[in-house]
Amino acid sequence: MKKRKFLYLFFIFLHFFIAKVAFADKKNFHLAVGGGASFYVREEYGESTFKQIAPEIVTYGYIPLYKDFWFRPGFRINYSWQQPDMPKALRIEEKDFRYSLETGILYDWIVIPSLSYSFGYIYRQTKFITQYPITYAVDDISGTENIPFSQFQLGLGFPILKGLIVFEPFIRYIIVQNDKRYKWGYGCEATFLIF
DSSP, X not given: OHHHHHHHHHHHHIIIIIOOOTTTTOOSOEEEEEXXXXXXXXXXXXXXXXXXXXXXXXXXXXXXXXXXXXXXXXXXXXXXXXXOOOOSSEEEEEEEEEEEXXXXXXXXXXSEEEEEEEEEEEEEEEEEEEOTTOOOSOOOSOEEEEEEEEEEEEEEEEEETTTTEEEEEEEEEEEETTBTTEEXXXXXEEEEEOO
């Protein structure tokens, strides 16, 4: 146990006291790609909530603004398929494919705080599913639609190897048009610097 604590403190020491800022070596445009997972907290059935996981892929550009401030445009896609508990005889399934453009500001330091805004669409597939003894004649629920959404993201990145890899946990506030079930999300992502 003492050995584990020592290693943990040693890596923290290396990160905070020896590591340089992530992009200090060059003040040029950078491109990074990566992935992660988002967890959306969705309100269901009155007071209950449902956590929906969405694996995602992200691409970021880094453009120097002023001193250690960087502009970070990006493109993000993710997919969620999990459903809350419902009766087997009568249920509605939703599968969401989200794609969005993102713009953000970050501060290049030992850690990288960032604030971003995204706007995009959710391509939602809805299925109305029944089993015996329930039957239906007309299905007005099933179908597909594109739903606009936006989100604010606050993140704190941890650069590894001078920013070659950035691990960033984040929290999001989500606004989905005509769907008040979504409000908050959280997750983490890892991006790899291409150039």
